[in-house]
Amino acid sequence: MAKLHLLLLAFIGTTVAYAQKTTTIWLDGLSIKSFSEGIPAVLPKTNAAGDSMRINRRYFNHGVGVNATSILAFYLDGKATEFSALAGVDDKGNRDLPHTFYVVADRKILFDSGEMRLGDAPKPVNVKLTGVKRLGLLVKVDDDGRTKVYSNWANAQLVMLGNHLPENIPNSDEKYILTPASPKTPRINSATVFGATPANPFLYTIAVTGDRPMQFSARDLPKGLSIDENTGIITGKVAERGRYKATVIAKNALGEATQKLTIKIGDTIALTPPIGWNGWNSWARTIDREKVIASADAMVKMGLRDHGWTYINIDDAWQGKRGGKFGAILPNEKFPRFREMVEYVHSLGLKVGVYSTPMITSYAGYIGGSSDVETGQVTDSIVANKRAFRYVGKYQFDANDAQQMADWGIDYLKYDWRIEVPSAERMSVALKKSGRDILYSISNSAPFANVNDWARLTNSYRTGPDIRDSWNSLFVSAFTLDKWAPYGGPGHWNDPDMMIVGNVTTGTQLHPSRLTPDEQYSHVSLFSLLAAPLLIGCPIEQLDAFTLNLLTNDEVIAIDQDPLGKSARLVINENGLQIWLKPLEDGSYAAGLFNVGDFGKTPESYFRWGDEKTKSFIVDFAKVGLKGKYRLRDVWRQKDLGPFTDSFKTDIRHHGVVLLRMFPEKQP
Template identity: 80%
Template sequence: MSVTKRFWLLVVWGFSCVTATNAQKTSAIWLDDLPIKSFSEGIPAVLPKTTAAGDSIVMRGQYFNRGVGVNATSILAFFLDGKATEITATVGVDDKGIKELPHTFYVIGDRKILFDSGEMRLGDVPKNVTVKLNGIKRLGLLVKVDDAGRTKLYSNWANARLVMLAGHRPENIPNSDEKYILTPAPAPSPRINSAAVFGARPGNPFLYTIAATGERPMRFSAKGLPTGLLLDEKTGIITGKVSLPGTYPVTIRAKNAHGEATKLLKIKIGDTIALTPPIGWNGWNSWARNIDQEKVVASADAMVKMGLSQHGWTYINIDDAWQGKRGGKFNAIQPNEKFPKFREMVDYIHGLGLKVGVYSTPMITSYAGYIGGSSDLENGDFPDSIQANKRAFRYVGKYRFETQDARQLAAWGIDYLKYDWRIDVPSAERMSAALKQSGRDIFYSISNSAPFANVNDWVRLTNSYRTGPDIRDSWNSLYVSAFTLDKWAPYGGPGHWNDPDMMILGNVTTGTQLHPTRLTPDEQYSHVSLFSLLAAPLLIGCPIEQLDAFTLNLLTNDEVIEIDQDPLGKSARLVLTENGVQIWLKPLEDGSFAVGLFNVGDFGKTPESYFRWGDETAKPYTFDLAKAGLKGNYRLRDVWRQKDLGVFERTFKTEIRHHGVVLLRLFPYTPKSVTTARP
């Protein structure tokens, strides 16, 4: 063979090898083969290979075997790190969607809109999408719908797939920002942190724990306790019963080797309980259906061991999946086999100075498929025929058992009831009456998405009511759940609290397996701050024993908790929005104000704003006190840092991190001489 021929053969062979190598460099990945729920930062369901309702994907009569079905405004975020080359899909409104509402599909890469479908409605021809992704690090798939709270807004990313370099797959958006700790550790001397007001009904069992930080051992005392109450000086637990209605001022005291602390506690015996929002733990976002007695006891022990109980954290609430069948003295719901010693468990938790809650529903079956508070069978049986088709029995049955169930809860010593799933006013009213007649003060919380149109009924009947859908651990969900609650604010107050759902901190199971919250550290500070400003229930949904130092620090700032537990019980109002900053103002009982300055950016105003791109920066901001309705001079305190900032008039300059907060407490200041500090 000649040298020339050998040369050209080598060239052809080399070209073939390069071509083959290039062909092997990419692979197609179907989005429906990914754990797609983990990529969703929206609120409604996202499902692979079906619509969001679990039906076949059908658009304009055409069936699709592959794809991702979404509902309402949907946010899917992927970290590609420059390892993808293309995305293809066919997009449109599902044939089971709502006709009149337009959906707009976007493909966004590194802040640039790469595809915009324009408005699409049910019946429109689906559109094919092919977008090159070379070099793109972060990818966002957005479906924008002005849903106004409506559901069944089904749309689809049919046949959606990514082409990526071989050996690479899309990952979740990194959440590796520094978990910076702002709050100093508690002093060794005592500080009393429990609520300054407590309500109970005449003749009902009374349980109040003096929560105090400081070095142990510690001794507790109380002056002015009404007749019928006793204080355990070692534990600070006050128990008993008070027969006579009235307001009783009590001075409580905690003392250790470093000093002592006192606090005025107002005990109000009357018709109204829940004079401050509940603060504690709920098991659903920790363990969902896998909850059992061992996990509940471990959570109670951890609440004490981790020190949360010293900061006022009180409730240990068992969510869905504890229920067995009807029986016992009252023919009431009994615990299932996962809770073999239910009453003993309740007594043990009470012995720790904590309270216990459970879950139920007025429907035949609960969300998780367990027995509910009604039945189509007169004796309330729960036969295999119902258990085999649980979803078909999500309605209120002919026969209802509110009275029996409430009496059983009281007999066990239950302190809290979460009553769940599309509550109607008659169901809420029946259980409200049953609880009041049970002989025990049981905090009454209704869930899920109590309609605003009935808010006066919720105020009249319940102690808290869910103001929106189930929360997810994303900024979008937090924003929808909390930053839109201004219209609810006038209705919340002592005895009846606006409830934006559980807190999404620590390790959570909101739709996927247990994982660290996807909120950034800045967003977590905003989360705790706003819930406290709103006087919302503070119910963490993470395994307490798994708390890291950052999350524990978030949950144990007593000045933040004090804002939530303020006896005046007023919710903050949104008083100003400017330059991407929201200002929420809350009046407090002592005449001071709590103010949250939140950098929400332009969230929701542009397609790009729904995603986190990794290049966000802090915003300098000048807080004009007069614009917030605050006139005169104020002494400002940084609540998270527990640090006085000085006296200011007119303006206060600061910097707010992206999706972060500056939480202030403002005390009116009248100087003897004009010595105001200016920024």
């Protein structure tokens, strides 16, 4: 009787399971951008250009249009039963490049389209997903930076159990903190070299941690400079060219710290990479005066200024009409009392940046630096049709805008467009004639073929597309920069874009970075090794303890700000290990050991499955070009590891890093 009862219960359970309600959802009904871990656009119901979705002359009203290599990742948690779609290259895509479509579930490839090209009929996709936890949709294209590489998941649908919806891949790994707290005694963290132009305004702030109050002083400053003893801000103007050796001093009740400071007065500014904050990935188009001031206040309150963070940069969306005494771009209604705002930020010892473009309209649809009419004005109809005016107009106003920036006291310009040399050169000349040192950063995707021009004309140049908070985007933006390394240096830095830590908005609403904690350590480590600009892209006042700790390790920052200005080079790339080696001014080396796994080598490797493992590696010194005995220091933990001869063995977490300082020891 008991056996019959158990069989009956089993039958009832099976019947209920089979009868469980399912819901079919269109992928284009989801917030699809939030599921994208690729770089270019992902759009619902259209191709990636925003046009009608069409494959082999057949139109589709439903689906997801993607561009180039595309990665869509979904957390299903066993709540889906089926995925279906028609996969194919969009009729407005690139004719020459083969695309391969994959459906990957819990590390298993369920669909492989083989190579598909423009004009091929769409291929039907229909895969069962019962019990699947994680689903990945991958389109693989070796686009080599080419544009209009459009393809589609047409009529894409998921069948879900009940009313469940797919979720984003969870990012719940422990936010482990490695860096010890700064001591209460003074410790100076400023860059040890600083460049300025003769007779231009000079602003340098001594960054120092330790208990307040703090008293500041300096010895052997060049004529024309003075230091505020309460703030450590050095201001003035130096008329004579030269190389000046000064000493800066910070003192509190517990002790005193000194640091040598080399001041170079000449033609080169930005002798170390810029380090600060940019507002786009925090606030995008909603940036305003109050948010800028709040960010500057937070830079001080959170202690970032004491670790050398300097710039407060306003991205696109501050621009209003053209006018004023210079006939220049003036701020819009969100930025009243603009000069007063700049002066306030300067009073904190920080610097201010703005955004512009040589195009008629900016990417966000605001007035740019050129026009097809002589007055330079941009009408409302032009703004409404901004995509049609993303080109350099007949009349350019570089000199007008540079003069206005200098008059306000601007310290940094982000100049953004599809970069070409003539526009880059016009603004470079205008800034140098403005009477103020304005760091000149051009964006985005600078053509490598013109790298010598970018190094000659600018202080930093974007080496790739806009970064997103995904491992794929970070890998493309930073782990592929070895060919650029010889061209960066003091005064002209390779720029892989803003930092993707903290809360960011990169095409979707503000959310915590999708990088795992391990990936964030790798991110900050590699940017520092590359001598890249360090520009935080998150709201500073929202920093949690983990992210603040990540951004305030002075030994990591010192690698980025090293006066030698050399970028690390990729010296090992095998068996899932990358080693980047950077020579430093004192004769030591910084070495980043990265566990990149097999990323990009298999369809499965593009996704995070939640079961990734730590791996052991042995570093052979001779294989990276070093021989003999080295004293090693773990930079993130600020801990000496001891002397090692010929090799070093360590465990590295998946997509994680071990960042070392390697000091050569004299041989007996």
